[in-house]
Amino acid sequence: MNRQRSKQSQFKIVLLGESAVGKSSVVQRFVKNSFDEYRESTIGAAFLTQSIHLSKNDILSSGDNDNSITTDTIDDDGITVKFEIWDTAGQERYRSLASMYYRNANAAIIVYDITQLESLDKAKYWIKELQRQANKDTIIILTGNKLDLNDERKISIDDVNEFTSIYNLLNFEVSAKTGENVNQLFKDIAIKLVIKNLKSNNNLNTTNKHSNTINLNQNTNNTTNDQNCAC
Amino acid sequence: MKPRILGKSKPVPDTPSPSVSTPSSTIPSPPPQSIQCPICNIPMSSLIKLNNHIDSQHLNQRQSIPRNHYIKSNKCHKCNNSSITNCCICGLTFCSNHINRGKVNSLLEFDKNGIWCDCCIDCINKLPNIISPINNLTDEFKELRNKRLINESLKNLLLDRRLDKVFNWMLNNVINEESFINFEKSLVNWNNQGNCQCCLNTFTWLNRRHHCRICGESVCGDLQKGCSMIVPLGMLFELLIVDKDISIQERDRIRNLLKKDKFGLRICKECKRRVLNKKVFLLDKQQFDDEMVKFFNIWKLISKKLESEDLSFIKDDLENKLYVNYFNKLDKLIKDIDLFINKGNCKNDEIRILTNLKNVIIKFIKINLPILRKSQNVKLEKERQKLQNIINDRPKLSKRELREKRDKLIVLNEQKFLVTEMYETFKKQRRFDDLKTLDINLEDIEKEINQLNLELGDETFTI
Ligand SMILES: Nc1nc2c(ncn2[C@@H]2O[C@H](COP(=O)(O)OP(=O)(O)OP(=O)(O)O)[C@@H](O)[C@H]2O)c(=O)[nH]1
Ligand SMILES: [Mg+2]
Ligand SMILES: [Zn+2]
Ligand SMILES: [Zn+2]
Ligand SMILES: [Zn+2]
Ligand SMILES: [Zn+2]
Ligand SMILES: [Zn+2]
Numbered sequence: 001m002n003r004q005r006s007k008q009s010q011f012k013i014v015l016l017g018e019s020a021v022g023k024s025s026v027v028q029r030f031v032k033n034s035f036d037e038y039r040e041s042t043i044g045a046a047f048l049t050q051s052i053h054l055s056k057n058d059i060l061s062s063g064d065n066d067n068s069i070t071t072d073t074i075d076d077d078g079i080t081v082k083f084e085i086w087d088t089a090g091q092e093r094y095r096s097l098a099s100m101y102y103r104n105a106n107a108a109i110i111v112y113d114i115t116q117l118e119s120l121d122k123a124k125y126w127i128k129e130l131q132r133q134a135n136k137d138t139i140i141i142l143t144g145n146k147l148d149l150n151d152e153r154k155i156s157i158d159d160v161n162e163f164t165s166i167y168n169l170l171n172f173e174v175s176a177k178t179g180e181n182v183n184q185l186f187k188d189i190a191i192k193l194v195i196k197n198l199k200s201n202n203n204l205n206t207t208n209k210h211s212n213t214i215n216l217n218q219n220t221n222n223t224t225n226d227q228n229c230a231c
Numbered sequence: 232m233k234p235r236i237l238g239k240s241k242p243v244p245d246t247p248s249p250s251v252s253t254p255s256s257t258i259p260s261p262p263p264q265s266i267q268c269p270i271c272n273i274p275m276s277s278l279i280k281l282n283n284h285i286d287s288q289h290l291n292q293r294q295s296i297p298r299n300h301y302i303k304s305n306k307c308h309k310c311n312n313s314s315i316t317n318c319c320i321c322g323l324t325f326c327s328n329h330i331n332r333g334k335v336n337s338l339l340e341f342d343k344n345g346i347w348c349d350c351c352i353d354c355i356n357k358l359p360n361i362i363s364p365i366n367n368l369t370d371e372f373k374e375l376r377n378k379r380l381i382n383e384s385l386k387n388l389l390l391d392r393r394l395d396k397v398f399n400w401m402l403n404n405v406i407n408e409e410s411f412i413n414f415e416k417s418l419v420n421w422n423n424q425g426n427c428q429c430c431l432n433t434f435t436w437l438n439r440r441h442h443c444r445i446c447g448e449s450v451c452g453d454l455q456k457g458c459s460m461i462v463p464l465g466m467l468f469e470l471l472i473v474d475k476d477i478s479i480q481e482r483d484r485i486r487n488l489l490k491k492d493k494f495g496l497r498i499c500k501e502c503k504r505r506v507l508n509k510k511v512f513l514l515d516k517q518q519f520d521d522e523m524v525k526f527f528n529i530w531k532l533i534s535k536k537l538e539s540e541d542l543s544f545i546k547d548d549l550e551n552k553l554y555v556n557y558f559n560k561l562d563k564l565i566k567d568i569d570l571f572i573n574k575g576n577c578k579n580d581e582i583r584i585l586t587n588l589k590n591v592i593i594k595f596i597k598i599n600l601p602i603l604r605k606s607q608n609v610k611l612e613k614e615r616q617k618l619q620n621i622i623n624d625r626p627k628l629s630k631r632e633l634r635e636k637r638d639k640l641i642v643l644n645e646q647k648f649l650v651t652e653m654y655e656t657f658k659k660q661r662r663f664d665d666l667k668t669l670d671i672n673l674e675d676i677e678k679e680i681n682q683l684n685l686e687l688g689d690e691t692f693t694i
Contacts, residue, residue: 012668044646047653047672049665084668096639097646100675 011193014101016130017111018122019090022145025176026111027087030186035177042089045101051082052183052190057200062191076110081190090122091185102130107139107189111180114144114173115152127167139192140169143185147175270334272345289346292395295337296348308351318351324350393418393445397496398471401464401485411494419447427451429458443499443507450499459499462507465489467496468670473513519581522571524670527566530592533557537595543601545610554603558596566590622688633687640683647676 015023024042027192031050050139055078086096086101102108110126112119123142130140144155144165164171170188174181204221250556266275270289275281300322307314307326320339333350336342341350400414421442426433428448432439441452443459450459468489472482497506537557545551568589572582628636654669 042651044642047650047665047669050663084665093638096635097642100679102674127327 009079009194009197010084011035011106012084012086012189013107013109014086014088014105015109015111016088016098016102016126017090018113018116018119019092020095021090021111021113021116021119022098022176023090023109023111024087024184025143026109026174026182027085029179029182031085032188033179035179041091042087044089044094045097046087048085048087049082050085050186052187053079054079054081054187054194058187059194063194064192064195065113068202069195072087073202079194081194083190085188091103098126099133102134102138104135105138105173106193107141108134109141109143109185109189111143111145112155113146114155115146115149117154120155124163127169129192131167133224137196139189139196140167141185141189144167145176146178147173148177244624260331270344295464296335297337297339309353316349318354319348320350320354323351325349329353359574390445390502394471394506397467398475401468401471401489402477402481406464406488406494415444415496418444420451421447425449427458430456441497443502444496445498445502448499448501450497452497457500459497461495463489463492463495463499465492468508470510470514473510473517515576515578519577523581523584525562526568526571526588529560530588533560533564535591542599543606543607545603551607551610558600558603561592562597565589628686636683636687640680640687643676643680643683647673647680650676679690 015027019041024039024046025035027046027048028039031048056071056074056076058078059065059069059074062173086105088098088101108126108130110123110130113121125186127140127142130138142160142161144157157171160171163169170192172181172185172188176182233266253580266278266281267273268275268281268284268288273284275284296319298317298319301317302322302324303487305313305315306324308323309329310326312326314324314330316327317324318330319335329352330349330602331352333341333355334343334345334351335348336345341355396418404410404414419617423440427438427450429441429450432438432451434449434451438451438453440449441459443450452459454460465486468485469670537554540554542554545554558580560585568585571577572585577585650669650673654666654673657665657669
């Protein structure tokens with residue numbers, strides 16, 4: 001049962017950040033693997049989905065794995081992760097919408113533009129708001145975009161590191177234009193979420209083993225299998 | 232309610248009246264079996280012939296009785312009641328209490344061969360021995376009548392027995408085409424002679440001979456004439472069970488069997504009068520009783536409940552709903568009673584009972600409904616006050632807060648529109664998994680919009 005559940009996982013992700021830092025572009029790169037030089041500013045919040053596949057090795061060799069996840073916890077085929085992505089608008093007038101989307105997100109990607117100093121201030125604002133308002137389980141990833149414009153860089157990686165270590169956040173630099181690091185960003189998030197899931201499942205399972213209760217789920221699962229239609 | 236069967240019923244006298252009407256005057260005319268002229272005693276074959284005979288043979292004699300001794304007066308000689316009938320012997324006037332009839336000849340004497348004249352009782356008593364004008368045939372008549380009655384009730388009994396046979400057959404047999412036809416013919420031998428026993432018409436190839444299955448007599452089949460009709464077995468069954476004790480299961484079983492009305496028995500008008508009307512009457516009465524009891528029980532139940540409540544105070548919406556519901560039920564009861572009356576199946580006394588019940592209910596409503604209305608108004612006013620207080624108590628929003636909240640409301644409405652559009656697109660693309668997520672989001676948006684509306688109150692659009 002554990003294996004079956006871990007074969008397909010679904011996570012909710014929200015993108016936050018100043019307008020024009022390239023949130024929509026990053027998502028577009030991830031979902032469609034394309035880039036528009038001139039794209040319209042987002043209205044409200046857009047909804048997109050994308051799935052990625054994690055191999056068994058991806059998970060086992062991840063730095064997040066503290067050896068509590070062993071080779072037989074995971075299916076040999078690996079795990080498919082589906083992301084439900086809410087891409088929010090960075091414009092000020094839509095700020096009040098954000099809470100609705102980060103409230104129960106599994107991960108929040110906070111984007112700034114490495115060439116715009118003010119965009120990091122906005123990113124810090126979001127981090128603080130999330131610390132206060134969001135679910136404690138929500139993983140926060142601070143992401144600098146437009147890595148291709150390294151020449152015009154105003155924000156050094158060290159400035160950010162200082163900040164992320166205080167809040168214990170993940171830290172990425174990507175380019176939506178070239179696609180550099182974009183897939184790695186989402187893959188890392190996926191691995192982190194999957195391992196987190198497996199760990200909490202593990203805990204559940206061990207408590208189950210200790211109690212003498214019959215696992216009803218096991219039974220219902222079998223019966224539903226019997227009743228599956230052939231179509 | 233079943234439809235009324237075989238026309239409107241009247242209470243059926245168990246004793247059929249004899250076919251010739253009873254004599255009306257104090258002196259009974261000879262019983263019908265032996266009609267003869269009272270003047271000359273010649274036997275007559277029918278009353279019409281007797282009338283003709285008297286007109287032609289004896290009318291002249293009437294003139295031969297002198298009337299010149301008649302005394303003009305408008306008072307009875309014996310009791311002063313008003314009267315104008317003269318005694319043909321003494322000539323005085325008498326009222327109907329003091330006058331009788333006797334046979335008198337032209338010499339103003341009682342005479343067996345005289346003609347019937349008005350005579351006062353004094354004159355009759357004075358001359359009792361010459362000839363008693365009172366030829367008392369009452370006993371003879373009673374005897375004849377009894378014989379006839381016994382015959383009639385025997386016949387009815389016979390017909391009743393046949394109906395019972397039909398009933399038992401329905402209970403105990405497989406009902407199919409073959410068994411039905413066999414049974415139908417086994418009930419009574421069919422009389423193939425004579426005219427229609429109801430309308431006396433002769434049968435022709437146009438007016439075919441039919442047979443009543445209960446009495447076996449020949450009758451016309453034309454429905455318009457109504458000499459006979461085919462009664463569906465289902466209908467007949469409903470009639471036959473009225474005076475029988477039969478379990479509900481059994482009853483429903485037979486009802487089911489006969490539901491299709493495939494078979495029916497031809498029954499003549501005469502048999503209907505003799506044995507079926509009785510049952511129709513019983514059935515109607517039963518149905519009326521059932522319905523009446525139902526109406527009355529509903530009325531009792533609701534009025535008792537309402538009387539036990541204090542209508543002058545309504546605690547909450549639930550209580551209000553309860554009360555209103557009671558009155559609605561009473562209203563419906565009145566309508567049901569009206570409907571039942573208007574079906575036209577009720578007899579006068581039944582209508583009177585129902586109308587009385589109806590009036591009692593109407594009176595009850597007229598007294599109690601205004602009380603409820605008043606307390607409803609009180610409750611409404613209280614709620615209005617409360618709401619007003621809430622509005623007054625609500626903290627005034629600062630101008631900035633107000634603007635922010637209004638802006639948020641606009642943004643939320645935009646987003647609602649966007650997500651709804653997305654929802655439609657996804658539906659077309661059959662992305663059913665994602666529809667659920669959007670659905671949840673729409674709910675969230677709706678919730679926030681409602682919350683904002685509540686906070687803004689009537690300040691949503693004012694500046
Ligand atoms: N050079 C470069 N330009 C980028 C990159 N990502 C985005 N852009 C450009 O930045 C501009 C804004 O990008 P968007 O994706 O619309 O920004 P956004 O954060 O979604 O903005 P809002 O929707 O208003 O919040 C666009 O003109 C993009 O072409 C990048 O990695 N490199
Ligand atoms: Mg955007
Ligand atoms: Zn005569
Ligand atoms: Zn007299
Ligand atoms: Zn008198
Ligand atoms: Zn006839
Ligand atoms: Zn008959």
